[in-house]
Amino acid sequence: MRIRLTSVLVDDQDRALRFYTEILGFEKKHDVPLGEDRWLTVVSPDDPDGVELLLEPSGHPAAKPFKDALVADGIPFTQFAVDDVRKEYDRLRDLGVRFTQEPTTMGQTTTAVLDDTCGNLIQLAHQS
Structure with a gap:
């Protein structure tokens, strides 16, 4: 599967x-x-x-309250893997993307969270 x-x-x-x-x-x-x-x-x-x-x-009808609650609590809807979060953060920020979390390293994982302009927060992540 x-x-x-x-x-x-x-x-x-x-x-x-x-x-x-x-x-x-x-x-x-x-x-x-x-x-x-x-x-x-x-x-x-x-x-x-x-x-x-x-x-x-x-x-x-359930979608808007669900999405609004996730965004209000800062919870990403999904996560995308990238090779380098900081590099991708810089590239996307230069394109005008709004981030709710700048690159943050937690142990071996670095993440950042962006607003997809369609009602979702999306997390970018990579492991070193």
């Missing part, structure tokens, strides 16, 4: 697609119309056949 697909609830699929591709650097994999929304996934350019991230519309 392995993970094939995971999702992040987004307020706006078009804005999410721009942020996750143009800013974070993922590549669009699927974009299938489904009524008002789309089956919209992105993948890492380093592993185009790997795990897909579904940019899932957050239209369900």
Whole structure:
């Protein structure tokens, strides 16, 4: 068994697609119309056949209170692995990304937390 697909609830699929591709650097994999929304996934350019991230519309009534509670408590919705958190932090900050946590080292792990502009906090992490 392995993970094939995971999702992040987004307020706006078009804005999410721009942020996750143009800013974070993922590549669009699927974009299938489904009524008002789309089956919209992105993948890492380093592993185009790997795990897909579904940019899932957050239209369900439970989504907004759930996301708002996580953000209010500073809890990231998901985590992405990077080779160097500090380098990625600098790159993304220069692109205007807002961080809620600057790079922080805890033992062998360094993390930073960013706002994805779509209602989520996302943690970047690497282990040294």
